[in-house]
Amino acid sequence: MSSPTPPGFPAAAYGLLTDQAQRVLIVQPPGTGEAAWRLPGGLVEPGETPREALRRELAEELGLDRQGDTLLAVEWVLPRTPDRRARVTFLFGTLPVTTAEAARLTLQRDEVAACRWVPEEEAITLLHERHVTRLTRARTGPLPVYLEHRPKERRP
Numbered sequence: 001m002s003s004p005t006p007p008g009f010p011a012a013a014y015g016l017l018t019d020q021a022q023r024v025l026i027v028q029p030p031g032t033g034e035a036a037w038r039l040p041g042g043l044v045e046p047g048e049t050p051r052e053a054l055r056r057e058l059a060e061e062l063g064l065d066r067q068g069d070t071l072l073a074v075e076w077v078l079p080r081t082p083d084r085r086a087r088v089t090f091l092f093g094t095l096p097v098t099t100a101e102a103a104r105l106t107l108q109r110d111e112v113a114a115c116r117w118v119p120e121e122e123a124i125t126l127l128h129e130r131h132v133t134r135l136t137r138a139r140t141g142p143l144p145v146y147l148e149h150r151p152k153e154r155r156p
Contacts (some may be wrong), residue, residue: 010087013050014041015058015068016135019097023117024135026126027061030113037126039091039135040112050090062115063106068092072138075147077130091134 016039017025026037040061044053054068070093078086107115120139124132130149137145 009085011044011050011053011090012042012087013044013054013057013068013090013092014039014131014134015054015066016072016091016093016138017058017064017066017097018094019102019117020099021117022096022120024120024123025097026116026118026123027112028114029111030109032113036128037116037123037131038128039131040115042111051092054090054092060108061111063104063108064097064101066094066097069094071144073134073143073145073147075130075134075149077149078151080151089130089134091138093138 019025025040027040028034028037040058041054042057042061044050045056048056051068055066058064058066068090071090072093073089073091075089075091076086077089102117105115107113118126120135124136127135133147133149134145137147
């Protein structure tokens with residue numbers, strides 16, 4: 001017997017991390033293939049704020065102690081199927097990662113299979129479409145950017 005769905009909506013927090021050359025850090029979850037690049041971050045756990053979740057996720061995924069400093073975007077994402085719930089996603093900017101910090105990144109392999117520093121133009125070609133939308137809108141609009149996403153329903 002499955003447990004009842006908890007009240008509320010899931011939340012996720014991601015970080016737009018850049019290095020001193022303004023390249024963007026992208027990560028690849030394990031077992032997802034070459035097309036599954038995303039920004040670092042993940043789900044907000046019960047009892048933590050989105051900013052706290054990002055800090056925890058950066059430490060877990062990359063061994064990096066970094067806080068989200070600037071709220072860049074908030075997105076309401078409606079579910080693709082009736083059995084899923086809507087979620088809210090936060091995108092934070094951080095201070096640039098130094099060369100020394102970048103050299104010390106330690107991937108937790110059950111969280112991240114690979115990471116890359118890429119120019120923003122290349123990141124846009126590699127990232128999942130939702131990350132691309134948040135990134136490009138945050139770079140061009142007044143901050144923070146508010147977005148809504150209504151995915152096309154999947155057919156069984």
